[in-house]
Amino acid sequence: MNDWNDVEAALTGVLDRRWYTNHGPLARRLETECADVAGTKHAIVVTNPTIALIMLADALALTGEVILSAFSPPHFAQALQWAGLSPRFVDIDPATMGLDAHAAASAMGDTTSALLASSLADRAACPLGLVAFGAGDVGVSDPVLADLGSLGEDAGIGCILTDEDGLAARLRNIRSNYGAGKPVPVVRTANGRLSEIQAAMALLVPPTLRLRRIDRIVQDGRCLMPYAQEWLLLPRDEADRAELSASFTRAGRRFADFQLDPRALHCTRAARLGALGLLIDEKCLSLAGFAECA
Amino acid sequence: MTPVSTVIRFDPPISTSNLVQPGEAAFLRYARMAADGEPVVAMLEQRLAALHQTKHCITLCNGFWGLVLTIRALALPGRTDLLMPSLTYRRMADVAAWTRLRPRFCEVDPRTLACTAETMRAAMDDDVGLLLAVHPIVNQCDVPGLCALSEELQLPLLFDSVESVFEHAPGGKIGGFGAAECFSLHASKLLNGCEGGYVTTNDAALATRLTEMRDGKGPDAMDARLNRLHAAMTLAGLDDLPAQVERNRARYELYRERLQHVRGLRLLEFETGRPTSFKTVVVELTAEWPVGRAKTLSRLNDANVLARAYYSPPLHAKPMAYPHVPADLPGTDRLAERFMLLPCGHHVDEAAIEAVVQQLADIGR
Numbered sequence: 001m002n003d004w005n006d007v008e009a010a011l012t013g014v015l016d017r018r019w020y021t022n023h024g025p026l027a028r029r030l031e032t033e034c035a036d037v038a039g040t041k042h043a044i045v046v047t048n049p050t051i052a053l054i055m056l057a058d059a060l061a062l063t064g065e066v067i068l069s070a071f072s073p074p075h076f077a078q079a080l081q082w083a084g085l086s087p088r089f090v091d092i093d094p095a096t097m098g099l100d101a102h103a104a105a106s107a108m109g110d111t112t113s114a115l116l117a118s119s120l121a122d123r124a125a126c127p128l129g130l131v132a133f134g135a136g137d138v139g140v141s142d143p144v145l146a147d148l149g150s151l152g153e154d155a156g157i158g159c160i161l162t163d164e165d166g167l168a169a170r171l172r173n174i175r176s177n178y179g180a181g182k183p184v185p186v187v188r189t190a191n192g193r194l195s196e197i198q199a200a201m202a203l204l205v206p207p208t209l210r211l212r213r214i215d216r217i218v219q220d221g222r223c224l225m226p227y228a229q230e231w232l233l234l235p236r237d238e239a240d241r242a243e244l245s246a247s248f249t250r251a252g253r254r255f256a257d258f259q260l261d262p263r264a265l266h267c268t269r270a271a272r273l274g275a276l277g278l279l280i281d282e283k284c285l286s287l288a289g290f291a292e293c294a
Numbered sequence: 295m296t297p298v299s300t301v302i303r304f305d306p307p308i309s310t311s312n313l314v315q316p317g318e319a320a321f322l323r324y325a326r327m328a329a330d331g332e333p334v335v336a337m338l339e340q341r342l343a344a345l346h347q348t349k350h351c352i353t354l355c356n357g358f359w360g361l362v363l364t365i366r367a368l369a370l371p372g373r374t375d376l377l378m379p380s381l382t383y384r385r386m387a388d389v390a391a392w393t394r395l396r397p398r399f400c401e402v403d404p405r406t407l408a409c410t411a412e413t414m415r416a417a418m419d420d421d422v423g424l425l426l427a428v429h430p431i432v433n434q435c436d437v438p439g440l441c442a443l444s445e446e447l448q449l450p451l452l453f454d455s456v457e458s459v460f461e462h463a464p465g466g467k468i469g470g471f472g473a474a475e476c477f478s479l480h481a482s483k484l485l486n487g488c489e490g491g492y493v494t495t496n497d498a499a500l501a502t503r504l505t506e507m508r509d510g511k512g513p514d515a516m517d518a519r520l521n522r523l524h525a526a527m528t529l530a531g532l533d534d535l536p537a538q539v540e541r542n543r544a545r546y547e548l549y550r551e552r553l554q555h556v557r558g559l560r561l562l563e564f565e566t567g568r569p570t571s572f573k574t575v576v577v578e579l580t581a582e583w584p585v586g587r588a589k590t591l592s593r594l595n596d597a598n599v600l601a602r603a604y605y606s607p608p609l610h611a612k613p614m615a616y617p618h619v620p621a622d623l624p625g626t627d628r629l630a631e632r633f634m635l636l637p638c639g640h641h642v643d644e645a646a647i648e649a650v651v652q653q654l655a656d657i658g659r
Contacts, residue, residue, distance in 0.1 A: 004329065011325055011523070015318055018641065020481035020488040047355055047489065050510075050517040074510050075517045082392065082516055187615045188391040191358035195488035197523045 010200040019196055023179025026199035031159075033203070040161040042168035045199065046175060046192035050075040052158025055190050057083035057114075059170040064111030067104050076116060088112070157194060157202050302649050307598035311482035312573055312639040314538055316530030324526035338525040339492070341532055342477075345459075346469025348494040350501035353520035354508055357456055357478030357491030358389060363507050364493050365393045365424060366514050367500060368450040368473050373423025375619060379409040380610040380626045382428045383454070387609045391616040395423060398619040399610040401626055406430060407562075407604075407633070411439035417621070418447070425451045427472070429458040431574050431604070431635070432562040437463035437471050444472065452476065459484040460539060460571035469494040474504075479520075479528050482639075484571050485535070487528035490520045538640075542572035545638055545647060549575050552651040558583030558658050562633075575636040576604060585657055587634060593657050599650055604633035 019025060027045055034043035046052035057066070057080060066080050070089040077087040090103040104115055162168055169184045175192040177183075328334045335353055343351035354360040365376060376390045380399035390397035400417035403410050407430040414425055425447075427440050435453070444451035451472035458468045459477055469475050474495035479487030495501055506512045508519060531538075546564065553561045562576040579587050587603060594601045608630045610621040637650055 004326065007325070007329060008322055011322060012318065014488075015315060015321065018313060018315065020313065020486060022481070047521075048517055048519075051355070051359070054516075074515070078510060078516045082514075185615070188388040189385055190388075190392070191356050191385070193356070193489060195521070195524065197488050197527065198521060201523065 006204055007201070010204055011197065014196045014200055017196070021178075021193055021195040023176070023193070024196040024199070026196045026203060027179065027194050030194075030199045030202055034159050034161065038161045041163040041165070042161065044160045044162075044168060044171045044175065045194045045202075046158040046160065047194050047198065048192075049156055049158035050079045051190060051192045052160055053079035054082050055171055055174045055192050056160055057085060058187060058190065059167055059174055060114065061187075062113045064113050065109065066114045066116050067107050067112060068116040069100075072116070080116070085113075086111075157198055158192075302597055302653060304598040304646065304649075307600050308637040308642050308646050308650075309600040310574065310602055310635040310637055310639070312484060312486065313481055314484070314486045314531060314534070314640040316486065316527060317534055320530035320533050321527055324529045325523055328522040328526045334522050334525045334529060335520055338520075338529055338532075341529065342492055343494065345467075345532070345535075346475070346494045347467045348470045349496045350498065351492055351494050352501055352504045352508060353490065353492045353525065354518045355491070355520055356489050357476060357480065358385060359516075359518045360476045360478075360491035360493050361386075361389045361426075361452075361454065362392045363504060363514070363516075363518060364452055364474050364476055364500075365389070365395065365426070367503050367507065368452055369393065369395060369423040370450065371423075373421055375419075375421040376424050376426055377414055377417055377422045378426040378609075379413070379428055380608040380621065380623050381407060381605050381629055382430075382609065383456070384605065384609070384612075386426075386428070386454075387612070387614055387618065390618075391614075396421075396617045396619050397609065397614070398422060399608075399621040399623060399626075401623050402430070402629065403436075404625060404629055406433060406435070407629065408433070408435040409440075410436050411443040414440070414443060421619075422449060425449050425472075426454060427451060428454040429456070429461075429468070431457045432576050433565050433570075434458055434461055434463050434468065437468075438465060441471060456483060457574065460535070460569055460573075462568040470496055473497060474500060479524060484538070484573050485528050485531045487520075487524040487531070490524040490528065492520075539571050541640075542638070544644075545642060546572040546575060548644060548647050549636065549638075549651070552648065553577065553654075556651060556655050556658055559654060573638065575638045576633055577636060578633050580632075583658060587631060590654075590657055591634060594650075594653060597653060599637055599653060601634050601636050601650075604630075604635060606630045 014020065014026070017025065031043040031045050034045065035041065044052075046055060053076065062083065062085055065086045065088045067088050067090055068076055068080075069092050071092050072089070077089075080087045088107055090107045091100050160171055162171075166184075169182055170186055173180045173184050173186045174188070174190050176189065178193065324334055339351040339353055342353075343349065352360075354363065369376065374396055375398040376393065376395040377398045377400060378386055378390070379402050381402045387397040398417060398421075400409055401413040402408055403413060409427050414427070425440065425444055427435050429435050437453075440451060443449075453468075453472050453475040455468050455475040456478045461468045463471065465471070469477075474493050474497065477483075477485075477492050477494070479485055479490030479492065481488055493504055495504075503512075507515050508517075509515070510517045550561055550563065553559055558580050560578040560580055562578065564570045564572055579590065583590070585593075591601055591603060608623070608626045610623050610626065611630070637646065
């Protein structure tokens with residue numbers, strides 16, 4: 001929880017520095033901190049997770065189909081479609097509530113160019129891996145997109161984590177010529193600039209809440225190995241359960257976003273587990289989201 | 295801005311970006327409202343609709359994606375091309391690339407630097423699915439002529455009005471013409487939201503469609519919402535807008551007075567008789583100017599006077615890795631070499647303007 005005084009000081013600082021956007025000092029600091037926390041060489045922050053995923057798909061030059069969990073937020077599929085790709089949904093693994101590796105392997109076809117895996121346990125900091133397949137021998141490019149948390153009604157910030165220098169350079173050049181570093185050829189730019197105000201708010205969130213360490217998605221040529229999450233929030237006591245019940249109405253509106261109805265008898269396994277996942281999700285949002293000011 | 299040496303090297307540099315600073319108290323008040331969950335984005339949309347005298351305003355994460363979504367919503371199905379001037383915003387062709395349309399380029403009128411009904415008609419064919427008319431940095435397009443062309447050809451007309459927030463055209467306030475008009479809230483623009491964009495329209499169905507697209511609902515949807523704190527910043531800027539315009543006017547009038555004594559530079563003058571923001575200062579390097587534009591800019595930039603070329607290179611001359619319609623535009627090619635923007639905006643004071651003009655006079659001797 002952030003105190004309003006902290007928020008005010010951060011916003012005043014933006015005005016005092018007179019640097020409002022175009023890869024300012026706070027955006028640069030946020031990238032450094034994100035890379036440090038995640039243990040990656042590069043972190044590229046983007047104005048929102050949807051545009052970040054669009055940029056990532058373009059930077060990886062993906063084509064054809066991308067496999068993703070049926071229990072993905074709408075903006076995953078929307079981003080893929082904007083990038084000219086066809087989302088193909090597969091069921092979830094109930095142990096992780098993420099992409100079912102075997103289902104994904106079965107769904108792979110000649111036009112599959114990537115797998116999009118997401119953690120559903122902590123939506124506010126929602127790491128996901130995008131595994132891109134090269135032609136011929138399977139190559140693994142495992143950039144990770146982290147959602148740095150919703151700001152209440154805001155979209156949140158995207159952060160792409162990668163160790164690949166070439167991919168990072170392309171992403172920076174797609175995002176904007178500000179903070180692009182060395183110019184490299186890209187097909188098209190996508191204006192994913194992050195403002196200093198956005199960076200300031202993200203920096204107020206403690207780094208440990210801002211990003212979760214995740215294990216790298218490993219691909220062995222035939223299927224994905226499930227990735228581990230650092231921790232999974234579960235209702236621990238009656239107080240937790242009561243809080244989750246109280247938030248169900250709000251979570252229920254989220255169900256509409258997913259076009260899922262967990263009360264329907266014909267629900268798939270994904271939809272039923274979605275109820276639990278989203279309730280946990282709401283609780284997570286309250287921890288890592290923007291200041292509920294004191 | 296204080297020159298720090300006899301060579302007049304500005305520290306910090308002065309640029310052509312507006313960077314207008316809202317009143318801190320006003321900004322923090324709106325930011326607190328945002329933090330408390332008050333509907334600052336809706337407030338902003340209402341105020342912008344009122345400013346532009348339109349029925350609807352839809353805010354977005356930035357002007358780039360505002361253009362993309364609006365073009366996607368408006369372009370005629372089955373058509374392949376988006377017609378736009380070449381002498382314009384350096385990313386406009388990339389905007390087209392996201393809409394699955396090929397950018398197709400037209401000339402501009404050398405007197406106004408704006409596309410006209412004539413220049414667009416000359417580049418037209420049946421592949422064009424939308425007319426994208428862009429107001430130049432100083433003054434406006436021929437709005438009635440372009441609207442008539444749109445009506446005649448039964449093609450949707452979208453204005454990029456990023457540089458005409460405060461302006462009027464014959465027939466009314468900029469914002470209500472064509473099918474829709476797009477604006478930016480980038481820090482360099484008249485209204486500084488840090489980042490952001492908005493679209494104005496009187497078409498209720500279009501407004502609904504754009505809102506749904508922006509909010510991630512329905513076909514062609516994506517999350518393109520405006521950040522609430524960017525809305526707060528813009529609201530504070532709206533409070534200050536009349537005062538900002540007066541400050542801009544004072545800067546422009548000083549440039550106008552001083553530049554008339556510098557041979558070889560012609561200030562692009564704002565039209566009188568209709569409201570204008572006086573935001574940006576553009577000069578033409580005439581035949582009398584003894585130094586090429588590149589060298590002029592280099593000497594200015596060495597002094598941290600971050601003047602820049604006007605929309606150069608033009609879009610049709612840039613390499614594009616996506617489908618596009620190649621164009622031969624000799625008029626644009628000539629114009630693209632002749633104009634430049636001089637420092638202006640919130641952090642450029644009278645002393646800075648005097649120093650810049652003196653530098654130009656020195657370069658031009």
